[in-house]
Amino acid sequence: MTRPGRPAGPTSDTEAVVLTAALDLLLSEGPTALTAQRLFQVTGVSRSTVYRHWPTPAAVLAALIDVAPIPAEAPSGDLAKDLHAEVDRLCDRLRDRPVGAFLQALVVAAETDLRHRYVSDLLAPFHEVLRAAGVPDDEREDGVAMIASPLLLDALLLDRTAARDRAHRIADTFTASRSRK
Amino acid sequence: MTRPGRPAGPTSDTEAVVLTAALDLLLSEGPTALTAQRLFQVTGVSRSTVYRHWPTPAAVLAALIDVAPIPAEAPSGDLAKDLHAEVDRLCDRLRDRPVGAFLQALVVAAETDLRHRYVSDLLAPFHEVLRAAGVPDDEREDGVAMIASPLLLDALLLDRTAARDRAHRIADTFTASRSRK
Amino acid sequence: MTRPGRPAGPTSDTEAVVLTAALDLLLSEGPTALTAQRLFQVTGVSRSTVYRHWPTPAAVLAALIDVAPIPAEAPSGDLAKDLHAEVDRLCDRLRDRPVGAFLQALVVAAETDLRHRYVSDLLAPFHEVLRAAGVPDDEREDGVAMIASPLLLDALLLDRTAARDRAHRIADTFTASRSRK
Amino acid sequence: MTRPGRPAGPTSDTEAVVLTAALDLLLSEGPTALTAQRLFQVTGVSRSTVYRHWPTPAAVLAALIDVAPIPAEAPSGDLAKDLHAEVDRLCDRLRDRPVGAFLQALVVAAETDLRHRYVSDLLAPFHEVLRAAGVPDDEREDGVAMIASPLLLDALLLDRTAARDRAHRIADTFTASRSRK
DNA sequence: ATTTAACCGAGACGGTACGTCCCGTCTTTAC
DNA sequence: GTAAAGACGGGACGTACCGTCTCGGTTAAAT
Numbered sequence: 001m002t003r004p005g006r007p008a009g010p011t012s013d014t015e016a017v018v019l020t021a022a023l024d025l026l027l028s029e030g031p032t033a034l035t036a037q038r039l040f041q042v043t044g045v046s047r048s049t050v051y052r053h054w055p056t057p058a059a060v061l062a063a064l065i066d067v068a069p070i071p072a073e074a075p076s077g078d079l080a081k082d083l084h085a086e087v088d089r090l091c092d093r094l095r096d097r098p099v100g101a102f103l104q105a106l107v108v109a110a111e112t113d114l115r116h117r118y119v120s121d122l123l124a125p126f127h128e129v130l131r132a133a134g135v136p137d138d139e140r141e142d143g144v145a146m147i148a149s150p151l152l153l154d155a156l157l158l159d160r161t162a163a164r165d166r167a168h169r170i171a172d173t174f175t176a177s178r179s180r181k
Numbered sequence: 182m183t184r185p186g187r188p189a190g191p192t193s194d195t196e197a198v199v200l201t202a203a204l205d206l207l208l209s210e211g212p213t214a215l216t217a218q219r220l221f222q223v224t225g226v227s228r229s230t231v232y233r234h235w236p237t238p239a240a241v242l243a244a245l246i247d248v249a250p251i252p253a254e255a256p257s258g259d260l261a262k263d264l265h266a267e268v269d270r271l272c273d274r275l276r277d278r279p280v281g282a283f284l285q286a287l288v289v290a291a292e293t294d295l296r297h298r299y300v301s302d303l304l305a306p307f308h309e310v311l312r313a314a315g316v317p318d319d320e321r322e323d324g325v326a327m328i329a330s331p332l333l334l335d336a337l338l339l340d341r342t343a344a345r346d347r348a349h350r351i352a353d354t355f356t357a358s359r360s361r362k
Numbered sequence: 363m364t365r366p367g368r369p370a371g372p373t374s375d376t377e378a379v380v381l382t383a384a385l386d387l388l389l390s391e392g393p394t395a396l397t398a399q400r401l402f403q404v405t406g407v408s409r410s411t412v413y414r415h416w417p418t419p420a421a422v423l424a425a426l427i428d429v430a431p432i433p434a435e436a437p438s439g440d441l442a443k444d445l446h447a448e449v450d451r452l453c454d455r456l457r458d459r460p461v462g463a464f465l466q467a468l469v470v471a472a473e474t475d476l477r478h479r480y481v482s483d484l485l486a487p488f489h490e491v492l493r494a495a496g497v498p499d500d501e502r503e504d505g506v507a508m509i510a511s512p513l514l515l516d517a518l519l520l521d522r523t524a525a526r527d528r529a530h531r532i533a534d535t536f537t538a539s540r541s542r543k
Numbered sequence: 544m545t546r547p548g549r550p551a552g553p554t555s556d557t558e559a560v561v562l563t564a565a566l567d568l569l570l571s572e573g574p575t576a577l578t579a580q581r582l583f584q585v586t587g588v589s590r591s592t593v594y595r596h597w598p599t600p601a602a603v604l605a606a607l608i609d610v611a612p613i614p615a616e617a618p619s620g621d622l623a624k625d626l627h628a629e630v631d632r633l634c635d636r637l638r639d640r641p642v643g644a645f646l647q648a649l650v651v652a653a654e655t656d657l658r659h660r661y662v663s664d665l666l667a668p669f670h671e672v673l674r675a676a677g678v679p680d681d682e683r684e685d686g687v688a689m690i691a692s693p694l695l696l697d698a699l700l701l702d703r704t705a706a707r708d709r710a711h712r713i714a715d716t717f718t719a720s721r722s723r724k
Numbered sequence: 725a726t727t728t729a730a731c732c733g734a735g736a737c738g739g740t741a742c743g744t745c746c747c748g749t750c751t752t753t754a755c
Numbered sequence: 756g757t758a759a760a761g762a763c764g765g766g767a768c769g770t771a772c773c774g775t776c777t778c779g780g781t782t783a784a785a786t
Contacts (some may be wrong), residue, residue, distance in 0.1 A: 005760025149330035548734025
């Protein structure tokens with residue numbers, strides 16, 4: 001026997017309209033635009049409704065991240081090749097925007113948990129590639145950091161397209177340093 | 182022939198009081214606290230006066246950066262040694278806070294120019310060290326990026342103390358890869 | 363021939379629960395508390411249900427008045443004695459609260475019809491007493507007004523206990539003025 | 544040596560515009576219309592400004608009362624004549640509205656102090672008349688109550704024009720009862 | 725010593741956003 | 756058909772800032 005009454009949560013219409021607009025806003029106006037006020041102006045969904053379901057901008061952000069997951073790709077086991085592929089994939093995603101905007105939004109909205117979750121998701125493919133190539137844990141950490149960090153920093157702090165060539169060169173450096181051991 | 186009358190600009194008292202408080206605020210309450218309102222509440226210097234001299238929060242931030250410059254240190258020419266020294270210095274400064282808070286403030290306040298200027302200043306010592314050791318330009322870029330970026334990312338995005346050991350290991354990797362050529 | 367289906371109107375449970383709570387609310391929080399929202403919070407009866415049966419706060423008020431009628435008492439025919447008795451009864455009822463609160467509620471809720479009805483009910487015993495003593499119509503109006511009005515004014519406008527002694531003195535004045543004719 | 548800075552309080556313009564409109568609103572829409580919101584809609588003076596100077600509707604009401612004082616008239620010493628004159632004056636003022644609306648507003652806005660003050664001001668002329676005629680204190684209270692209360696009740700609770708004739712008759716009753724002692 | 729320009733504080737004012745609360749209507753579900 | 760639970764648009768509320776402005780009084784340089 002279930003409770004009577006209408007089921008809780010936003011109508012599917014409402015949810016779709018709001019989150020779609022939220023993503024647009026995030027990309028076009030930056031993270032500070034994710035307010036109930038702004039969402040209302042853009043969608044016509046009333047302020048009350050927005051507040052009801054997403055009480056804070058961080059809640060909107062969290063819903064957005066859940067909605068736009070990161071597609072995976074199987075590593076081939078060839079370290080150099082896989083690494084270069086992942087570098088390209090990350091650069092593409094940073095260039096195509098959502099990711100960079102998300103990173104800035106995460107800094108502004110100041111949700112440490114969300115930040116860690118999102119960054120882990122971003123770096124996961126690199127870890128997987130190195131693990132598949134048999135790189136031990138501590139070296140793996142170093143490798144991911146030196147290859148990916150500069151890219152994230154470009155997108156997040158310096159507002160410029162990620163330096164793809166440099167990342168490839170660093171990947172080579174890492175691969176070479178490993179093969180020599 | 183100079184114009185008569187009192188010279189423009191804030192009284193030295195006013196300026197010192199406000200900027201000192203501004204730094205405190207930035208570190209204790211984050212970049213969004215750098216408003217005329219908040220500065221008035223903290224210092225007693227009236228809102229009018231604050232607006233007169235620093236019309237926007239970004240202006241306060243800029244004045245702060247000018248006021249707290251980064252001390253330099255002469256490189257010895259020994260690449261490995263100098264690099265490790267610089268890693269330690271950067272980690273120290275990130276740990277002792279102002280730098281991390283500044284970085285976040287720069288993301289929030291969205292002043293691209295200021296960001297570039299500040300990051301260049303932070304990375305300048307590394308560039309100098311590598312230049313003193315005779316590393317050519319393109320390799321220098323790569324080295325600085327792979328060593329320093331992970332540290333900045335820790336402080337800026339992940340809100341955790343910079344991974345000092347990892348940075349030292351990456352510095353070794355870089356040094357080794359060079360000597361092998 | 364009656365209509366099929368369940369008879370209209372609230373379940374007796376629901377009605378009793380809501381109106382009891384409504385009276386409490388009126389006395390403890392004043393007339394503005396008689397909202398569907400507030401009644402739901404207090405009774406647990408859902409907002410929908412309250413709206414269904416009493417679409418406006420005034421409807422609740424009207425139902426309350428119907429529910430709490432004024433008990434009558436037979437006049438003895440002795441003018442002075444009956445008048446003093448009625449003065450005491452009115453003062454008691456004003457002191458014991460519901461009546462004063464009702465009056466204020468009627469001013470706030472702005473239902474002229476209800477007001478007249480309620481005030482007539484309050485003054486009816488006085489009219490009856492005077493009629494039983496053979497006072498002609500126009501003098502009766504005057505008498506009721508001069509004796510009862512000050513009491514209602516105390517309770518309604520000045521928020522203080524009705525001046526019982528003064529009312530008795532005025533009743534005496536009225537009685538004396540009649541007997542002299 | 545005075546404090547520096549701009550003198551406090553609303554600009555004379557602002558004050559005049561708002562209070563004039565407030566009186567209009569009170570008379571045309573009733574006491575519940577004295578909100579910052581409504582005053583803004585009517586005057587164009589921004590909500591902020593209204594709140595700054597009159598934080599509550601009761602404050603507006605108080606300012607209104609201060610602004611529209613009650614004109615006095617010297618008693619001649621002839622009790623019957625003066626009483627009838629005052630009855631007429633009160634009836635006129637109740638008919639010409641502001642007073643009746645004020646009374647209702649005072650019930651709604653629920654400021655006991657203000658109510659007492661305002662009612663005392665209303666009744667003061669009657670007290671003065673009786674005092675001038677040498678009526679002792681306790682009888683004076685009774686007289687004012689029996690004559691004036693019915694009038695106030697008409698205007699306040701029953702929304703009808705004050706019963707002028709009845710009041711005159713009651714005044715006569717009072718005068719007669721005194722002369723017989 | 726007197727201009728003269730700039731200082732500084734206090735506050736008015738219009739405006740916008742915020743987050744909360746309530747209202748009245750509607751829809752979905754259960755009994 | 757009653758009742759419960761809740762979505763939704765709409766609006767008011769009171770607060771907090773923001774940026775501009777106006778008014779006073781003070782201060783320091785240049786004449």
